[in-house]
Amino acid sequence: MSFLAPLLLGGLVFASAPLIIHLLNRRRFKLVEWAPMEYLKLTLRTNRRRLQLEQWILLALRTLLILLLIFAVARPLLNANAAASWLAIGGRTSRVLIIDDSLSMGLRHGGTTAFDKAKEEAAIAIESLGTQDSLTVVTTSGMDRPLQRDTALGAGEAEQLAERVRALEPSDTANNWSATLAQVADMLEGSAYSNREVRILTDQRAEGWSADASEQAQRLAEMGVKVTIVNVGEASPGNAALLSLEQTTGVALENTPVVFTAKIKADGDAQLASQQAVLVVDGNENPLELPSITPGQEVSLPIELMFKEAGQHTVELRLPDDAMVGDNARSLVVNVSEAVNVLLVDGEPSIEQRDSETFFVAVSLLIGDVPFRLTILPDSDWLNAPGVGVYDLIILANVAQVPAERANQLRETVEAGTGLMVFLGDQVDPDAYNLNLFADGRGVLPGRVEEGETIEAEGLVVEPIDGSPLSQLGRLAPRVLAEIVPLKAAPVELDDTEDVQVLARWNNTDLPAAVVLKRIGRGQSILWTMSADRAWGDWPTQLSYVLAVREAALAIAGVGEEAGNLTAGEPIRQPVSANTPPSQAKVQHPGEEATTAATIDLEEPTRPRVTYSDTARAGLYRLTWDKPGSADQQRFFAVSPDARESELRRLSSTELEQIMTGVDLQLVDLSGDTPEAERGGKEIWRTLATLLLAMVVIESCFAAWVGREH
Amino acid sequence: MAQRSPFLDPELLARITPLGLKAARVVEGSITGLHRSPMHGVSPEFAEHREYTPGDDVKNLDWKVWAKSDRYVIKRYEEESNLRCTVMLDCSRSMQYAGKGAQQGRSKFDAAATLTACLTKLLMGQRDSVGLITIDTKPRHVLAPKATNRQFAQILDTLDTTQPGGETDLGPVILRAADQLKRRGMVVLISDFLCDLENLYEALGKLQHNGNEVIVLHVLDGDEIDLSFNDSIIFKDIEGSEEVFGEPWAFRKAYKLAMRDFVGQLQSRCQFAGIDHVLVRTDEDMAQTMSHYLHRRQRMAASTAGRGRMGGGR
Known part of the structure; x- marks a missing residue:
């Protein structure tokens, strides 16, 4: 609690006035020589306790009256310091304390970070809490791992919990307030008491407060949850x-x-010069x-x-x-x-290499100084294999159809970073492709394909796109591109998303797409609307084809699921041998010697994995697991801070109130040098004035009651 | 000088004189007065007949009975004698209190002295002997009962010169004073009775045992009964040094109850012992109080006499 006019608190000395008046009154007496002293003393003796009690109560009431008056004129502010409003009167309450431990909370101001401030505020609130309420304490990076879950604090537990809170380390994750509020609403739905309060200690950065957060806020509003958002963050100096x-x-x-x-950005006053x-x-x-x-x-x-x-x-x-x-x-x-691992799935294999569907692609990849390690499988073999396999690039050439399950596996593999090229051909069943590989935009194809049809085009037009996998092709002389004449091509109805880009078009009046790229997760897929062999044109026999295939392959080939580069908060997933799954796995956190056990996920026996979810801190994590019959395996995972948290714009109170429309919201600002009144501290002089009035009435009534004849 | 005593209240005298004060019991007196005497002598009031025995004075023979029945009987008459009344007046320091509501600003002692003076005047008017014993810690002035004007003057003089002082210790003092009463008579005890009541009861018993009729005039100030103060008060013990601070309104009811108990207890003990108890408040009209009392006493005496005559006739 603090005061807007603290000097007036000096008036508290007047609280002794009733006592002084009482003592002075005792000096203003009449002396009476009294005969029936015995009966007077008897009366006083039998009534002494009552008389004293009445006098003490009256003195206390009058003293309190003056204290209240002085307090009221000193204009006290409540709530600015967490504990008071946390302890608002109102019966047993289920409380949730959320500590924002996102990366931006690490912003240092005057020697302390916003996270340090949040921890201290949380600890004070916890220590101030009685044993009557149930409490949940969570961090935004560990909503599924609360420090305390909907239980009342027993004797001494508050201090222990406060110490655990003080020992918390900040994370490098980003906030997603929509998800956080949804989880809070879930928690409170089964809470012990009907009074529910959520207190969020955050730096109020705009990042993470999406429109979805409003929907979840509505849910909290409907549940009658009172929300207090305490801003512990500071404006970024740069x-x-x-x-x-x-x-x-x-x-x-x-x-x-x-x-x-490396993308480096400086904002605010920050600038990097000659550093x-x-x-x-x-x-x-x-x-x-x-x-x-x-x-x-x-x-x-x-x-x-x-x-x-x-x-x-x-x-x-x-x-x-x-x-x-x-x-x-x-x-x-x-x-x-040592080389780029490429899988070529041949939809039309042939004993004679030159006649196989993948011949020209394979030749294109094997020419040159960059080593490609090719694996060529007939489509039936590949479709019958248990998985898609671990490759940097998978090329499907005239594969008739891909069943739904394999299409899903393929999508997951590409999402994880593996490149994919799809060449069409006469065997391709467009309906099956559209159903499983396009899957209404969820699949690996950039659009709906149709049957190949004869096309008249005078060459190829390469779209001038920065970083395009066909950018080298675009540098060729127009004459070379004009020689690329297709016989057939499959029209594609492209999916209308930003992830789909046409890299090259057939040169005719319609300019239909020739090569289309789709970004899927970490990976990319390229659809060639022509066949990989000469069935739909002579391009595969030209040098420009070699260049196009090689460059595109190098551009989109990527490491698969086991890439090992994660953003803070993303779980580590390491595929392990299905034949000899490990019995134990450990993770060493960045900068730490101790290891923590990781989970061995055998849910899918054909694809066992080691998983580990506590990756809130950025840095290099070392995962080790045993492999029966051989030496222990080891892999590094690089966990990077979430770049969204580098955007340090703060939400204004108005913006926050708009997001939380409908919620019983209180905003408390504990940032920097904000005057107490502007921090959201609530002036309580009105309450005190009401109390004062009530006290005057009580005192008058009690004084009259005491003053009546006994 | 004595006739101009401030204690002779004309109003009180006017109210009580016509009523008179007769002893409820038979009293021994040396001269003829208003009161029945155990002696059978010269009196117009016939008492009884008895058979003549040689040696009786023949002047007492009832010749009318002899004429009618030829029997010699002696006529006996009831003798009326004067009353020996002793007023015991408490002049301890507690009697000095004069409340703000007291009639004519009288202290309790003034009221008691007025009662003494007026009763003396009344009794002497009935040719009764009146004595006075002033008491505090001991019998201070003792005037043996006499029915002379000089005695009256001496009593008034004593009242005028007596100043209340000393502590009350009524019981033992009354016991000592009782020893000085040679003949039975009437004892009028005037005090505030703020003393040890058990000792007092013992002393009253002794007075009664000696054949005295006892009348208790209980003099209290209105303040003492009602505690009618509106200021913070330090009550200082009038007969000691103890001081008590109090705000009277805070315990007035309880105090009044305690005083009512005190007066009521004394009253009931007196009533049980056949002693008249009269509460005389200095803030009320004493003439009226005494007049009521004497009226009541008169009615009681008349009814007692009626019952006696009826019983005698049978």
């Missing part, structure tokens, strides 16, 4: 953030330059000169590295420290291969 560190080269190959791109970052490759630190980045500018910094050995390598880039260190470093796991 922040330099490493937004991403990505491997630009699709597949990293040994002794081949691998290009990485050095640190690039750590496999644990070896190297200085890296940073370009000059002015405030508000976003810069892509290419970094080229070469790895001499195949296997897993780690790369970490660290920017100089600023107010928010959480988004200054990112790490990356690079899986360096």
